[in-house]
Amino acid sequence: MTEETERRNFYGRTHGKTLRASQKQYLAEDLGRISLSGVTRDDNPARAPLDLAALTGGRPLWLEVGFGGGEHLVHMAARYPGVFIIGCEPFVNGVAMLLGKVRQAGLDNLVIHPGDVRDLFDVLPDACVEKCFLNYPDPWPKARHHRRRFVTPGYLSALARVTKPGAEFRVATDIPDYVRQTLEEVPPAGFDLVRQAGEGEAWEDWLCTRYEQKALREGRAPNYLTFRRQG
Ligand SMILES: C[S@@+](CC[C@H](N)C(=O)[O-])C[C@H]1O[C@@H](n2cnc3c(N)ncnc32)[C@H](O)[C@@H]1O
Numbered sequence: 001m002t003e004e005t006e007r008r009n010f011y012g013r014t015h016g017k018t019l020r021a022s023q024k025q026y027l028a029e030d031l032g033r034i035s036l037s038g039v040t041r042d043d044n045p046a047r048a049p050l051d052l053a054a055l056t057g058g059r060p061l062w063l064e065v066g067f068g069g070g071e072h073l074v075h076m077a078a079r080y081p082g083v084f085i086i087g088c089e090p091f092v093n094g095v096a097m098l099l100g101k102v103r104q105a106g107l108d109n110l111v112i113h114p115g116d117v118r119d120l121f122d123v124l125p126d127a128c129v130e131k132c133f134l135n136y137p138d139p140w141p142k143a144r145h146h147r148r149r150f151v152t153p154g155y156l157s158a159l160a161r162v163t164k165p166g167a168e169f170r171v172a173t174d175i176p177d178y179v180r181q182t183l184e185e186v187p188p189a190g191f192d193l194v195r196q197a198g199e200g201e202a203w204e205d206w207l208c209t210r211y212e213q214k215a216l217r218e219g220r221a222p223n224y225l226t227f228r229r230q231g
Pocket of ligand 1: 012013065066067068069088089090091094115116117118134135136137138139209210211212
């Protein structure tokens with residue numbers, strides 16, 4: 001473990017309003033089964049790389065960072081049964097919402113890490129991810145907090161290491177300054193911009209999340225950026 005991983009801070013929320021009884025039940029009954037083992041420091045103190053062949057059965061691996069309530073993650077897993085998806089989300093209320101949706105959909109091609117994506121990056125082998133979704137990442141609007149954004153060198157170099165040459169990286173955001181920073185910081189990390197689109201021009205397999213619906217109601221326009229991993 002490096003000094004950086006020992007000192008890692010997480011600034012977002014991990015708990016919100018009181019969970020409903022059904023959500024507590026999903027967490028008690030389903031979280032262990034759907035959680036990827038070998039990711040946390042307690043589970044994998046040596047930070048050994050995950051055995052992905054055993055996990056995915058040879059299917060292409062996709063990653064969703066910060067899945068919120070899980071609607072996009074579940075939609076993608078249902079739409080692409082030949083793909084295996086890992087979702088990361090430290091906010092327990094979001095995880096509980098996802099578990100309810102997975103129960104209803106009966107999916108077997110997704111797992112989650114209910115925590116910080118950086119802990120997952122530590123244990124993913126090089127060049128294993130073929131598509132990555134970053135939907136409405138935390139905006140951190142104050143200038144002094146911009147270094148907490150996902151689109152900063154620490155996160156992006158880890159993402160670059162774990163993505164395959166040619167992998168797609170999708171970013172959706174309603175924050176103009178987040179678009180600016182994404183366009184500035186993602187290409188130097190090894191990704192080429194291949195598409196920049198606005199309202200009404202989302203990816204053809206996009207699912208409008210609750211977060212996006214709220215942004216639209218409040219008059220903030222979506223931006224959809226697509227990058228391709230170089231190499
Ligand atoms: C604004 S919400 C958007 C949720 C969802 N993607 C959507 O579009 O509805 C951003 C999410 O990213 C998660 N997040 C923030 N930092 C993260 C990290 N380091 N690893 C994984 N998820 C993270 C937050 O907990 C939060 O749920």
